Amino acid sequence: MSLTTLVTKEAPDFTAQAVMPDNTFAEMTLSNYRGKYVVLFFYPLDFTFVCPSEILAFNKRLAEFKEKNCEVIGVSIDSRFTHLAWKNTSVDNGGIGNIQYPLVEDLNKNIARTYGILLNESVALRGLFLIDTKGVVRHSVINDLPLGRSVSEALRMLDALQFVETHGGEVCPANWQEGDESMKASNEGVKTYLKRTHGSGK
Template identity: 35%
Template sequence: MLTVGSKFPAFQLKAVVDNDLSKAFVNISHETNKGQWKIYFFWPKDFTFVCPTEISGFGQLNAEFEKRNAKVYGCSTDSEFVHLAWRKDHKDLNNLPFPMLSDIKHELCKELGILHPVEGVAMRATYIVDPQGMIRFVSVNDLSVGRNPDEILRTLDALQTGELCACSWKKGDDVIKVA
């Protein structure tokens, strides 16, 4: 699995950005929003139960990520058409403010090393990538356990200080100064 200090892989994927079929699909690559921090979070399957709680959680915090010059991208191995159908079907996903990427060929998941060895789906992985494309944070949860988008935001805040940040540090707290 690629981890902290690795370059995030080059990719180009279809994404869903709207419920209107005429403008629903766009191509997204590692070059999209170049120069920004990026949050990539992966979920196992559309039309499931834990995943929409996380996806809507990231959606609710999207404006906070944008204030920090960070772009959020959600991704699974489902097709863009399944993403669109789920987005239209699930009330908490109707107005998502970020793209839902489709890694239907499993290429990005394989390159990251997050394709579940038994289920063949994306693991519940999260990456924070800096403006130079370097992975600065990685977490992977069990397929049955949702992640906390607030913790991802807190970690982004800490990384953006460029300083030493204590356990449970929050934006506005003092950073650690070494004498």
């Protein structure tokens, strides 16, 4: 299944072992997070280079996600034991320390495969999926292995999703940030917005 077919569709469910915030192992099921938003992100491998920068960046801003009723979940093809070893390694020594969101194991690569981001049957590309409270994928982005993602952009998309859900008939234009002016989802709404923000709108 490709990224383009997942947006607007129900997120493929899975049950897998994970290292939890308290460093215990637990079986977790994605659909158990219904009622919350979820940022589900895949990264290639533990003990690599770009990956810890992303994992630590999400952890640094985890409180912002949680304030918005959103859980963050990381997934790679490593085992839960490798995840735990990485958590038990200090940042100074190439580890990630005490990350406070689940890291899921995908040893058989079925989760990455189902989400359409398994590269050459080897590792997952840097796929990120924003899932709404009903379990529907509303946004996705995929990066090649050397390209780290923006946590700020993930938060911006979460804000945009929550805005349009609570403001019927309004949509978020380019570069919209929380607190910015939105746009009415109509021809007149577009014209009015463009006139105010880009001049005459001609």
